[in-house]
Ligand SMILES: NC(=O)C1=CN([C@@H]2O[C@H](COP(=O)(O)OP(=O)(O)OC[C@H]3O[C@@H](n4cnc5c(N)ncnc54)[C@H](OP(=O)(O)O)[C@@H]3O)[C@@H](O)[C@H]2O)C=CC1
């Protein structure tokens with residue numbers, strides 16, 4: 346049974362680009378926001394300058410956002426947004442599990458699959474914060490676009506549809522729209538899978554393969570994202586929505602995407618060690634995990650497989666392209 350949540354204080358854990366942008370959204374939606382980051386020096390700089398120059402330069406922090414490196418604000422929050430990279434999620438969730446307000450729902454805003462365990466983000470929360478309701482926020486939304494107040498639509502998912510709806514209503518602003526669903530699995534899969542495919546699209550662009558090849562990769566990439574999603578219980582309509590197709594199209598078509606940009610650098614011949622430019626590219630971590638899962642359920646994911654092989658150094662770019670082009674002709678489904 347769902348009770349009605351009144352969210353007044355919102356805690357954002359992680360002051361990267363996305364955490365900072367979402368803190369501003371929550372503030373613009375009328376809430377008091379506590380923004381936590383681990384590094385006291387970084388927090389002091391954000392508090393002094395009222396801008397996160399390291400991660401979201403040029404965007405003023407809303408007056409209702411309080412940055413902190415201690416846990417007090419987060420402990421008092423009625424709703425928590427977890428916005429650290431997927432591979433850090435477990436450690437951060439374990440750290441905060443004992444101190445969060447009882448009943449405060451946790452919204453994971455990271456996109457990926459955990460290496461080693463092959464777990465989706467909501468399952469990491471189920472393990473580390475037992476008894477707490479996980480929700481997932483995902484969809485086409487560059488942090489800078491959202492922070493600048495450009496129109497954006499995302500999906501908020503929780504197994505409890507009413508909870509998803511309440512969170513969506515709490516975070517909405519005139520320019521940030523949240524569609525709600527109970528298909529948690531579909532939403533977290535869409536966000537994770539598209540990052541790997543965006544690397545493939547970047548590789549093709551960097552290699553100069555042309556716009557037609559790019560479109561083929563988006564369409565065939567969506568086919569493998571959908572096969573994978575269905576095998577893990579996602580609904581088709583979710584995968585065709587904002588967090589699947591929507592985010593795939595965004596990320597595969599814009600150099601603003603760090604995953605796409607990583608691919609471009611690889612396609613242009615930059616060595617793997619330097620290609621990310623020191624930026625987070627979640628797909629580079631998710632690739633091996635999603636392939637593990639795909640193998641277990643006998644899901645074919647040739648594009649993701651090529652990306653994984655390139656990232657693992659098993660295949661060079663030319664070899665990866667040859668492998669994809671040499672695939673047997675088959676039905677389109
Ligand atoms: N940027 C975007 O446009 C969007 C990003 N996302 C997703 O949001 C997630 C975060 O991305 P984003 O904010 O862009 O990444 P950033 O690289 O901008 O920031 C990541 C932040 O996480 C912090 N962090 C990492 N590990 C830990 C840890 N163990 N404990 C505490 N803090 C930690 C880092 O802190 P420190 O600075 O101290 O290293 C950093 O501030 C990713 O999963 C991404 O896919 C989703 C939608 C849009």
Ligand SMILES: O=C(CO)COP(=O)(O)O
Pocket residue numbers: 456484485486487488540543592595596601602603604605625626627
């Ligand atoms: O998830 C994103 C947009 O929806 C951000 O993409 P990148 O992580 O590739 O920058």
